Structures are given as structure tokens and as C-alpha cells.
Amino acid sequence: MKTVIAIGAAALFAAAAPALAGPALQTPPSVARNAEDPALAAVLADYEVYLRANDPISAGFEGDREALARLPDVSRAFELAQAPVLKAFADRLAAIDPARLSDDDRLNHAFLGWVLQRSLSRIPLDTDRIGAFNSEGGPGQSAAYIASVTRITGREDAEAWIARLEALPKFYRDQLASARRGLDSGLVQPRSIVENALTLMEPETAYTAQTDPLLKPFATLPASIPAEEQALLRARAQAAVAGGVMEARREWARFLREDYLPRAPESLGLVHRPGGRDLYAFFVQGYTTTDLTPDQIHQIGLEEVARIRARMDTEMKAAGWTGDFASFLAFLRSDSQFYSTTREDLLEKASEMAKRADDGLPALFGTLPRTPYGVRPVPAEIEANYTTGRYFGGSMENGVAGGYMVNTSALNQRPLYELPALTLHEAVPGHHIQIALQQEAEEGPYFRKSVDVTAFTEGWGLYAEFLGEEMGFYRTPYERFGRLSYEMWRACRLVADTGIHWLGWDIEQARACFRDNSALAPLNIETELQRYIGWPGQATAYKIGEIRLRAIRTRAERALGDRFNVRRFHDALLVDGPLPLALLDQRMDRWIAEEQARPAD
DSSP states (O other): OEEEEEEEGGGGSSSOOOOSSOOOOOOHHHHHTTTTHHHHHHHHHHHHHHHHOOOOHHHHHHTTTTTGOOOOOOOHHHHHHHHHHHHHHHHHHHSOOOGGOOHHHHHHHHHHHHHHHHHHHHHHHHHHHSOOOTTTBBBBHHHHHHHTOOOSSSSSHHHHHHHHHHHHHHHHHHHHHHHHHHHHOOOOHHHHHHHHHHHHHHHGGGTTTOOGGGGGSSOOOOOOOOSSHHHHHHHHHHHHHHIIHHHHHHHHIIIIIIIIIOOOOSSSSGEEEEEEEEHHHHHHHHHTTOOOOHHHHHHHHHHHHHHHHHHHHHHHTTTTTOSEEEEEEEEOOOOGGGSSSHHHHHHHHHHHHHHHHHTTTTTSSSOOOOOOOEEEEOOTTTGGOOOOOOOOBTTOOOOOOOHHHEEOOSSSSOOOGGGHHHHHHHSSTTTHHHHHHHHOOSSSSHHHHHHOOHHHHHHHHHHHHHHHHHHHHOSHHHHHHHHHHHHHHHHHHHHHHHHHSSSSSOOHHHHHHHHOOOOHHHHHHHHHHHHHHHHGGGGHHHHHHHHHEEEEHHHHHHHHHGGHHHHHHHHHTTOOOOOOOOHHHHHHHHHHHHHHSSSOO
């Protein structure tokens, strides 16, 4: 399950805004307090201003009213212009000797260095050539997500959303230009991804004012705006969409259908594309935040498949099944007792589980976020190619709760024995707790509130599924098997993602691991495979991150013995925000030492 959040908005939009120039920027007091070293404080302050200008999506979620009226610049020209700006930040950082910094400053110095290095390394690779769209769509789906978390509370909000609508045609054009560069250079998505994207994009050209997701923020306007002004605002929004946006949608769909699709190859992986192996290695290292090679990750996946399979056999026997493993999977995939018959029933069951998970939180955490979350259906316009569940980040500043999104389509492909694990991963104690705490962090520099560290974020989501065992959340052998099936899913991701993009596997080779070792429904397997094909490397982050998180916990438990406190441990992991895994090891080793030195309660 991919997390859609305000933080890490580069996953939806590339950074955008004019390069910073001119005199040194004034250090915001909040940043100055969070760095003891003056030189580091100045770098962090200037980088904060840069991020707020370049990433209006994240800045808007933070309550920046001006940013709510802008979209990022995702053009290649803008990306190239960032290289000297980012290099200047890296040079300023390198001039600071980390040996003379405090522990916290040294950590932030190393973390920002990692972020800058990844950003600079990405530019010459021109990754937008293949990242302009995937099986879940392209610019239209990104815009629809932003619309879904946009709340209009007054005239200023309405004007801001209209400004974004008016900026959307350029966003489409820039993404189309990126996809065309990929087409011209041979770095292209395969035919199956283009076909999936087209199933989502073609309907965009038939939206009406009543059905268009971009106009939903105007469905209900506050009474503080006079009725006649409301009508004018709606008319302006509809005109922006009916004009420039609709024209951009038609051109994007035409380009994919007439230019891209005929030249899209049947071969799946990056290994078949020019420079694809180097690009895949770059993706894997970025998503896992490690130096692991694709071959090493593939082997870890195989080992995890074998380990999890042994536990699944135990739960299968606990369920009273006397047949073989394959027949048990067939039973789980076909017996009606495991499936809801209405969308409402599935959503209600997910809501009950989410509330039951809430009940277990105080035993696991000393600090909980202020931001609430809701349980919502995946929007109908994207559900066909969408994953089983997802998390949408909230924003207290903008009055938006987090969202545990449940796909209520194809009910015979949404087994209930998987729903507990899905709920723990996407809602609580999974993504909502981790992401909301990151957004609400009061200490530390701004960049740590918005940085996307997939191995940590998704590793935590998978770790949260494991926490369900300690919570007593899984009530039957079927639900425990479903939990293990979800863990197997992530192990098979390591095998299949590297198999497709590094070893050159075809779809059947990749499919076999999921089909033969998990209880995932066929539709879920196919949807996920298309996701891995179209988004190389991202799927490797989950299991690698979870393995490291569980190893850190085991290390802490052994070092602290009876003094280990799970609530303090989880607070230490989450409250200050995510880190690349090597830096996380350092921070948590320091926490273990501090706990050992702390007077006993």
C-alpha cells in the first residue's frame, strides 16, 4: 500500500519555484532555536525558505496561505536550474565540521547532507522521463488528490484553488514534455502501464461540472461568502476547468493513446531500457535508504518468503485445515464467508476495526497526534486501478483530517481476513500515527516535517501490522493468516520488483510468488504487479524498513531488559520524524544508551 501524504509531496509533484538568489535570508526564529551551531542554523533556515518556495503542496499543508495558490514547476528547465542552488547548500553544509556539533545538530547535518546528495544525483538521471505517469495515472490523478484534501473556508481559499486550477494546464504540459523525453530516449513505461493509465485518463475528458473532482471543493461554500459571490466563484472555477484544464486533459490522453502507446514495448523492466540498470540501482538505494544491491535485496526476499511460509503453515493447521497449502488458498479466495456483499458493509467493518485499534494506542505510545483521521472509500473515479487501501495525510492547519482509504469496489477481491492488517497499517498504529506525529513535530528543522523516507514510513506501516499481534488484534486463525499473507506480500515484493527490473522477469515469473505463497486475491495481485512495473524500486522499501525497525527493537529489548518500555521506545522512534536507516540506527543506539543511564523509575 502506497501512502499518499502531504509530506514528501515530490512523490506527486517535483519541487518548484524560482531559484533563491540575492542576500542571505533571515533565519526564522523557529529554526534558529533548533540548531545550536549558528552556521548550521543559517543553512537550515535558508533551506526552509527554499523548500517552502519550491514545494507549495507541503507548504500549503503547513498552513502557508500564499502557497495554497500555487502549483510546483515540474519542467525540466526548472529541475536543471536547481543543480547550482542545491550544490551551494551542499557546499555550505560541507564547510561545517560535524565533529564540533552537538549530537542533535550532527544528526541534522548528516540527514540534510543525505537529502541534498539524493536530490543532486537525481537531476542528471532525468527520472521524470519515466515518472510522469504510472498505472495509477498521471497529472490528472495528482491534481484530483490535491482537490480531495482542499477545504474552502473563505474567499481567500476559493481564490487560491481557482489559481491552482488556472495553473494546471502548464503542469500537464510539463509532464507531457517529460513523458515525451522518455519516449524519445527509450526510457519508457511498458504497454501494460500505458493501457492502465489510459483507463483512468480517458474518462477525465467526459467529466461535467457535477462530476469533476477538481470542482468538488466548491460543492459547499461557507455562508460568510454571499450567495451572488459564491455563484461567481463557481463560474470562474468551472470556466478554468472547461477551458484550459479540459484542453490539457484531451491533449494528455491523445498523446498517450496516439504517440506513446504505439511505441510502448511489451518488455516490463528497467533492465530492458537504456541505462535502466543504473537507474534501478539508484531507485532501490533511495527507497531503502541503504547501500543494498538489487541482488542482495532479491536474496533477502527469498529468505523472508521461506521464513513466513513456515508460520503460515502453522496458522493453516490452527484453522483446522487438513488439506494442502494450495487448497487452503483456494478456499480463502473463494468462500463467501470471507467477503462483504455491500460497499457499506466493508466500510463499516473497516471503521469498527479502526476504532478498536484506537483503543489499544495508549498502551503503545506516550505521545499521540492531535490530528484525527476518518475511514473513507477510495473515490469511484480511481478505484478500478487503485490498491486495496491507502492513507491520505491530514492537515490541522487547513482543517483536514487524515484519511484511511478503503477500496470498496470488486468486493469479491477484498477478503475480510486481510482487513485487520490493512487497518493497522494504513490507519493506526500505522501511517496515521507516524505521519501525523511527523507533521506535528515541534522540535527540529522544517525539512524533517516534509521529507519522504519511504523505508521508514512504509517499514513502520508493516511494523504496525506486527504490533497487532501484541495488541491481541487478530482474533481468529484466519485473521492471523491474513496478517502473515500481508507480510508475505511484502517479501514477494522484494523478489518480484528486483526480478522484473533487475533480472528481466516476465509477468508470470513475478506473479508466481504472490499466487503460490499468499492469500492475496487475483485482482489485488494484478493491480500490485502493475504498480511495481510502473514505479520501479518503491516496493522494496517496505520489508527492508520493517526488518530494520524490528532489529532495532530487539537490540533495545536485549540491552534494557526489564527496563525496556515500549511506549518510550515508540516515542523515540516517531516523535522527531523519520530518518534514513543508518541514521536511525545511530539515533536509537544513542537512545538506548540514554535509557541505560537514566535512573530507574
